[in-house]
Amino acid sequence: MAEQVIRILIVDDHPVVRNGISGMCASVEDFTVVGEAGDGPEAVRLTLSLDPDVVLMDLRMPGGGGAEAIATLTRRGSQARVLVLTTYETDRDIMAALDAGATGYLLKDARPEELFTAIRAAAAGESVLSPAVATRVISRVRSSGAEALSQREVEVLTLVARGRTNREIARALFVSEATVKTHLGHVFDKLGVKDRASAVATAYERGVLGT
Incomplete structure (x- = not known):
């Protein structure tokens, strides 16, 4: 069965950067670049009109930043x-x-391989954080007054934040996938969220991730 093609929109205010990313993505069989944008407002317009699977979004851009564009979308x-x-x-x-x-x-x-893996994970709805960013999350552990997660729940959420699938988490923690799903359900309940991406975002806000 043919592999599903992931449609990508590239957003960056530097044309050279856009061209470089586009060239890398063009070398991957299951990727296709459907458009490029130079600022937030253009990113919103093209995302709504082209309906890409994944938007690669820069943050600080003249004419409109990435965070504002994400919120609008x-x-x-x-x-x-x-x-x-x-x-x-x-x-x-x-x-x-x-x-x-x-x-x-x-x-x-x-x-490049990390970027490609992250694009595929994002397309599948998985949360992906750069290792450096994940480290910053972990450093915020003690800043929270939110409802405490168990040690195992924290371990599962930390691996989710690093882009691991349920199967990968199960292997890493030597438990079943069903157990991972149960732990995630408890995490979602305690953080008041409904999906993995929201759990990671809320964990940032509350500082509940740990080692």
């Missing part, structure tokens, strides 16, 4: 998964993007 019911691809890793940037509805957050120093 979320409000307008866009089904596209937004994967932030940026050089910025401040808590403010990370929180703004994830709170707005981003599926993942990757830094531009990522290797």
Whole structure:
């Protein structure tokens, strides 16, 4: 059976960067680049008209930033998964993007293979965080007054934040996939969320992730 092609929109204010990313994606059999945008408003317009599977979104752009564009797309019911691809890793940037509805957050120093894996994960609805960003999340553990997760729930959520699937989490923790799903259900209930991406975003906000 033919592999499903992932339709990608690239958003960055630097044409050279857009061209570079587009060229890399063009080399991958199951990717196709359907458009490019140079700022947030154009990203919103093209996302709504082209309906890509994944939007690679820079954050700080003249004419309109990425976080605002993500929030607008979320409000307008866009089904596209937004994967932030940026050089910025401040808590403010990370929180703004994830709170707005981003599926993942990757830094531009990522290797091509990491980017490709993140795009596929985002298209599947999985949350993806750059290792450097995940480290920042973990460093915020003690800042929260939110309802505590169990140690096992924290371990599961940390692996979710790193883009692991349920099967991969089960293998890493030596438990069944059913057990992972149960733990995730408890995490969702405690954080008041309904999906993995929201769990990661809320964990950022409340600082409940840990090692």
